[in-house]
Amino acid sequence: MRIEQWLPKGLGRLRDAGDRRIVERWARWQPLRRQHRQPEHRPTSPGQACGIPQEIRAVVRLLEWLPEQGSSLAACTQNHINVYLATGPAGRLRIRPFLHRTSRRQHTRALTAPSYTSSLAVGIVAADTRWYLVHRLVHEPDLAVRDRAAGLLLLLFARSPSWICALTRDDVLDDGATLSLCLGTHPVEIPQPFDGMLREPVHHPVSKAQRLESGPSRWLLPGARAGRPMEPVSLSRRLKALGIRPRPTRNASLMDLPAGLPVVVFSRLLGFTQATAANWTIDSGGDDGRYAAHRIRRATANTEGTAIPVPPQHDG
Known part of the structure; x- marks a missing residue:
């Protein structure tokens, strides 16, 4: 509209x-x-x-x-x-x-242009740049806590701004000693000092519309409108002000994470489908990606409409 x-x-x-x-x-x-x-x-x-x-x-x-x-x-x-x-x-x-x-429609002559596709080769930041940004968010306390937490979710777990904005307080599991976050099918334990950054918006939410709400917002990052989360565009703007370009830095995370994880673990950890996880593993040079992609294609061709089987794990 x-x-x-x-x-x-x-x-x-x-x-x-x-x-x-x-x-x-x-x-x-x-x-x-x-x-x-x-x-x-x-x-x-x-x-x-x-x-x-x-x-x-x-x-x-x-x-x-x-x-x-x-x-x-x-x-x-x-x-x-x-x-x-x-x-x-x-x-x-x-x-x-x-x-x-x-x-x-014959409004013009026969005209065409190449397809518009994003290039992963140019849409990715260098590994040392990514880790510099991680170091900055961890060690600069003057930055807003919610910006630090959102930036680390993007840099360490390849979470997009739209996904981060959709997080609720229920997605954060905290028993007082250990804090876990629901990223995929299995909660992921968050290490220190990142866990403290996630506790801050849970216990002390910051929102311009907070005075209009009867109780604490269900959103981890409340927006300017009552009952609504922060807009992904607004979060992207805040991250860019810190030097974090969401798409290139997320691509860098997605190239780094699957390189050291089996496809199944990567899929369950971050909530990606096995096909997507296999594709990123192949792009990152991981050994498990081609095998998993082959299993997925074969299962899809042989049993249309059935669940994709989980590839078996191998020692080593």
Whole structure:
């Protein structure tokens, strides 16, 4: 709904009314329709909510760029598209779905662009940078405790901002001596001094809306609205202010964690499916990944709709 309300403003930068109609029809028929058809049990993720406006903005920027080159959407050639993509960031590749539609509808000539995919090779921070950030969060007490706790969850356990914001007080198991956190199917014991950082938001929650709530918030990181958690976008902004870029640092964690763990342990520890755990293990160079991936593919091909069997463990 917020995207649909934003759409007229996003398209208002286009001076040509015909271009605005073409972009609006594409936006409503493809990216927005794709979200409308998403199953109810799979709510829109923060990444999807941000990705659709970015896709539309990429198209708007193309249509703003063409008149500067003495061209228009109808007169655009593949050479224009190639120059546009070669002289800007990778996000410009998001115009591909729009070009395919305008080509089919004959609004333009037959135009195309490479698929937009994130590159793991460039979307990852160095290991020493990651451990520097961990050291900083552990040893700088002047930083806000909730920011330190959220940053360590991302750096040490590869938790995304949306996952961290969804944590509740019930996910923290504390018997006074040992603190555990429900990351996957089995609670994970949190070592010192990280356990103290997680106890702080449990016992002393910080929220602008706290005075409007009748009791303690159920959320580990309460948001500015009563009864709601912190928004993932807000948490990402706070982490970036500390020098922690969520996606590259999470990728670094996902490359490091499975390298020393069997796929089954990695899957159960962090709550990933075995297929996802196997893929990350392969990318990290682990030995267990290819075997687990083979077992998963074979089980899926032989028994459609049944649970994936757990690969057996081997000594050593």
